[in-house]
Amino acid sequence: MPSPLASGAQEIELLLPPEQAYDELARYEALLAAAGLRPGQADFVHLRKRSVDARGRQPLVRLRADIYRQRPPADLFGPWFSFPDVSQARRTVLIVGAGPAGLFAALRAIELGIRPIVVERGKDVRTRRRDLAAINKEHRVDPDSNYCFGEGGAGTYSDGKLYTRATKRGDVQRILRLLVQHGATSDILVDAHPHIGTNKLPAVVAALRDSVRQAGGQVLFETRVDDLLISENRLHGVVTAAGQELTADAVILATGHSARDIYELLHRRGVLIEAKPFALGVRVEHPQQLIDQAQYRRPDRGPLPAASYALVHQTQVGNEQRGVFSFCMCPGGFIVPAATAPGEVVVNGMSPSRRDSRFANSGIVAAVELRDMDLRQHGPLAGLHLQQQIEQRACQLAGNSQKAPAQLLGDFLKQKTSAQLLETSYQPGLVSVPMDEVLGAALAERLRQGFANFGRKIPSYATNVAQIVGVESRTSSPVRIPRDRDTLEHPTLRGLFPCGEGAGYAGGIVSAAMDGERCAEAVLAVF
Numbered sequence: 001m002p003s004p005l006a007s008g009a010q011e012i013e014l015l016l017p018p019e020q021a022y023d024e025l026a027r028y029e030a031l032l033a034a035a036g037l038r039p040g041q042a043d044f045v046h047l048r049k050r051s052v053d054a055r056g057r058q059p060l061v062r063l064r065a066d067i068y069r070q071r072p073p074a075d076l077f078g079p080w081f082s083f084p085d086v087s088q089a090r091r092t093v094l095i096v097g098a099g100p101a102g103l104f105a106a107l108r109a110i111e112l113g114i115r116p117i118v119v120e121r122g123k124d125v126r127t128r129r130r131d132l133a134a135i136n137k138e139h140r141v142d143p144d145s146n147y148c149f150g151e152g153g154a155g156t157y158s159d160g161k162l163y164t165r166a167t168k169r170g171d172v173q174r175i176l177r178l179l180v181q182h183g184a185t186s187d188i189l190v191d192a193h194p195h196i197g198t199n200k201l202p203a204v205v206a207a208l209r210d211s212v213r214q215a216g217g218q219v220l221f222e223t224r225v226d227d228l229l230i231s232e233n234r235l236h237g238v239v240t241a242a243g244q245e246l247t248a249d250a251v252i253l254a255t256g257h258s259a260r261d262i263y264e265l266l267h268r269r270g271v272l273i274e275a276k277p278f279a280l281g282v283r284v285e286h287p288q289q290l291i292d293q294a295q296y297r298r299p300d301r302g303p304l305p306a307a308s309y310a311l312v313h314q315t316q317v318g319n320e321q322r323g324v325f326s327f328c329m330c331p332g333g334f335i336v337p338a339a340t341a342p343g344e345v346v347v348n349g350m351s352p353s354r355r356d357s358r359f360a361n362s363g364i365v366a367a368v369e370l371r372d373m374d375l376r377q378h379g380p381l382a383g384l385h386l387q388q389q390i391e392q393r394a395c396q397l398a399g400n401s402q403k404a405p406a407q408l409l410g411d412f413l414k415q416k417t418s419a420q421l422l423e424t425s426y427q428p429g430l431v432s433v434p435m436d437e438v439l440g441a442a443l444a445e446r447l448r449q450g451f452a453n454f455g456r457k458i459p460s461y462a463t464n465v466a467q468i469v470g471v472e473s474r475t476s477s478p479v480r481i482p483r484d485r486d487t488l489e490h491p492t493l494r495g496l497f498p499c500g501e502g503a504g505y506a507g508g509i510v511s512a513a514m515d516g517e518r519c520a521e522a523v524l525a526v527f
Contacts, residue, residue, distance in 0.1 A: 009046070009066040010035050015053065021061035022303035035067045044068040046076055051192035052304060059296045059304060080177045083107065087216025089115040093523050094237060094248035096225055096262075098122075098209070099153020100509045101254035101500025105516030106212045106219075107178065112524045116217040117248060119240070121224035121259075122150030124209075125202040132157060135337050136427040139402040144224060147338040147348060148258040148474065151221065152205035154338070155509045157350065161328070162194040162510050170514030178513075182207035185353075193308070197353025225255075225262065228269055235495040250523045254499040254516060257477035258340045260384055262502070266481065267381060272492050275373060275380045276480040276504055279327065280390065281365030281447055282435065282468040283335050283347045284409060285424060288360040290465060291331065294458045306331035306355040313453040315366070315446045324450030327363035327475055334425040335361050335469055337402045344391035345404050347426065347469050359425045363472040364454075366446040383478025394438045394471045398431040405433035405471075410464035413448055422467050430469060438470050480504030488522035497522055 012034045020026045031045055032038065049064040066072075091114045095102045098120035106116035121144045122128060128150040134140045135147070148154045155161075162179070164172060176188050179196070183204045188194035196204060209219050227239035229247065237247035255262045266273050288306055293299065295307035312325040328348070332355030338348035349361045373382035398405040404426060408418040418432045436444040447468075455462025481498035483490055483505075490496040499505065499519040506512035 008070055009068045009072070011064070011066055013062070013064045015060040015062050018052075018059060018061055018302055018304045021050070021063060027063065031063065031065050031067065037067065041069070042067050043070050044072045046072060047190050049192065050190050054295055054297075054307075057297065059298070078177065079181050081111075081181055083110045083211055083215040084113065085216050086110050086113060086115040089113055089216070091115065091527055092117060092248040093250050093252060093520070094119065094246055095252045095254060096238065097153070097254035097256060097259075097500070097502070098151050098219060098221075099254060099256050099500065099512060100155060101153075101506065101512040101516035101519075102252070103152075103205070103208045103212070103516070104175065104178070104513035105252050105254060105499060105520045106217055107208065108517040108520035109523065110212065110215045110217060112520060114520070114524060114527075116212060117246065118212065118217065118219045119223040119225065119238070119246065120151060120219070120221050122146075122221065124221050125151045125156060125205050128157070135339070135402055139428055141339050141342050141402070143341050144222070146340055147336055148256060148340050151209065152201065153256050153512075154258070154348070154474070156201050156205050157198055157336070161508065162188055162196065164508055164510040169511060170517060172510060172514070175510050175513045178208075179204055182211065195351065195353070195355075197355075198350045199352045225265075227265065228271075230269065230493065233492065233494060235493050250495050250497060250526065252497045252499050252516070252519045252523065253481065253503060254512075254519075255502045257501045258474055259502055260340075260388070263381060263384060263479045267379070271490070271496070272482055273380045274480045274482060275370055275375060275382045276478060277367060277369050278383055278387070278478045279325075279365035279475040280368050280387065280443065280471065280473045281324070281327075281363060282439075282470045283349060283361050283472050284364050284451075284466055284468050285335060285359055285361045285422075286461070286466045288332050288358055290460060291360045291458070294461070306360070308360075309362070309458065311364075311450075311454045311457065313450045315449040317442050317445050317449075320442075322367045322369070322446055324364065324366045324446055327365050327472070329360075329362035331355050331360050332357045333359065333361055335404075336426070337404070337428055338474055339391070339402065343395055343400070344388065345394040345398060345402060346391050346471060346473055347404055348472070348474065357425060361425070363475065364447060364450060364468070365472055365475055366443055366450070368478075380479060387473050387478055390438065390440075390471055391473055397433045397438055402428040403431050404428065404469050405435065405438050406430040406467050406469045407433065407435045408464040409451060409462055409466040409468055412468055413451060413462060418467075424467070424469070426469060430467075433470075435468060435470055476507060477502055477504050487526065488519055489526065
C-alpha cells in the first residue's frame with residue numbers, strides 16, 4: 001500500500017515487467033495507478049530506486065517512487081553544492097594524486113575553507129587519451145600516463161562503476177550528487193548498481209577539476225613526486241621530479257594502488273608501511289548473450305540492461321583454503337591493457353555507458369595471503385614484488401609486447417594448450433599460452449576449482465565458448481600505509497594522511513571518494 005510522506009508525497013513500490021518498467025509513459029501510468037491516481041492527478045513522479053529482480057522464472061524490475069500531488073521540494077533537482085573562494089585561505093593541504101580520493105578530498109577541503117594543491121604525475125583526461133591509444137596500437141607504455149595514472153585515476157578509463165558496499169564510511173548519496181552536479185547522468189541516483197561509463201566519465205572528471213580551480217585551488221599535471229620534505233618526524237611537503245619543493249600544512253597521499261615508486265620511496269625514507277593481502281588472477285571473457293540468457297532466462301534481454309554476475313567459491317589446495325571470486329564484472333564491455341611500465345602485461349575491464357559490446361568480462365581472482373609472499377627478502381614490499389614478478393612473466397611468455405597470454409577456459413580446466421583462441425575485445429591482441437606457466441601451479445589450481453564451481457552455477461560458463469586472459473593483478477594495493485583509526489594521520493610521520501586505494505582504505509570510485517572527504521575533514525581537525 002502507498003504510504004504518505006512528511007514531504008506530502010506518497011511512497012510507491014512495485015514490480016513491473018521490463019517492457020513496462022523501461023517505457024517512460026507505461027512506467028508513469030503504472031506508478032500512478034498503484035497510488036490510486038489517474039494521469040494529471042499528480043504534480044510530479046520521482047523515481048527513487050530501480051533494480052532488476054531475476055530470481056523468478058521471468059525477470060522483473062523493482063521500482064520505488066514518490067508521488068507528489070503538489071510541487072516537489074527543490075532539493076530533488078540540485079544544485080546541491082557550492083564552493084567558497086579559498087584562494088586567500090590561511091591553511092593549505094597538498095594532495096598527491098588526482099584520482100577520486102584526491103579530487104573529492106580537494107573539493108571537501110574547499111568546503112572546509114582549506115586551499116588544496118593537487119599534484120598528479122599523469123596528464124589531464126584529454127591529453128591522456130593519446131597515451132592510451134599508444135598502448136593499444138603501438139604497445140608503448142608511458143610510466144606516467146596510462147590506464148592507471150592520469151587525471152581521474154584508474155576508474156576514468158576503466159569503467160566508472162559506482163556500486164559500493166562501504167555505506168558506513170560516508171555519505172554515498174552525497175558522492176553521487178556531486179557527480180551528477182558535475183555532469184553525470186541522474187540515473188546513478190536511481191539504479192541499484194550505478195554506472196557512468198568510460199565514454200562519459202572523462203567529462204565529469206574535468207568538471208570536478210574545474211570546480212577545484214574556480215574556487216582557488218591548484219591542480220598541477222605531469223608533476224611526479226620523487227622525494228619527501230621531512231624534519232622532526234613531520235612531513236612538510238614533497239619534491240617533484242623537476243626539483244621543485246612544494247610545501248603545505250598537511251599532505252594527503254592519494255596515489256592509487258599502482259604507484260609502486262611511492263611505496264618504494266616511503267620504505268627508503270623509513271616511513272612505516274606494511275605488506276597486506278590482495279588478490280590475483282585472470283580476466284574471463286564470454287559472449288554477452290550467453291550471460292544474458294543464463295541470468296534472465298529468456299532468448300534476448302530486450303530492454304533489460306546487459307546482465308552481470310557475482311560468483312564466489314572456497315577452494316582447497318594442499319592444506320590452504322582460499323576464496324576465488326569474481327571482481328569488477330563488466331557486462332557489455334572490453335578488456336583493456338593496464339600496465340604501468342614497459343615489460344609487464346596487466347589487464348583490466350571497462351564498459352561504455354550503454355554497455356553494448358558483444359562481450360562480457362570479469363576478473364576471476366584468488367586471495368593472496370602474507371604467507372604466499374617472500375617477507376624475509378622483501379619485507380613490506382613482498383606483495384608488490386610477487387605482483388610484479390607475475391606481470392613480467394606474462395609479458396615474456398606472450399612475446400614481450402602488450403599482447404596478453406590467453407587460453408580457452410575449457411582447455412585451462414583440462415590443462416591443455418589452446419590450438420587457437422576466440423575473437424576478443426582486447427585490442428593489443430592475444431597469444432595462446434598455458435596459463436599455469438604464467439600463474440604458477442598453486443594459483444592456477446585455485447582458479448581451476450573456482451571455474452569448475454562457477455560452471456555448475458551458470459550453464460556453459462566453464463567451456464571453450466569463453467577464454468581467460470592474463471593477468472588481473474591490480475585488484476587492490478599489496479601495501480598498506482598505516483594511519484590512526486581516529487585522526488587518520490600516519491602513526492609515526494605527522495602531517496601525512498594516507499588515503500584511498502593506494503593506502504589500503506578503499507576499493508572503488510565511491511569508497512575512494514568518501515575516504516578522500518574523510519581525510520580532508522581529518523586535516524581540518526588537526527588544524
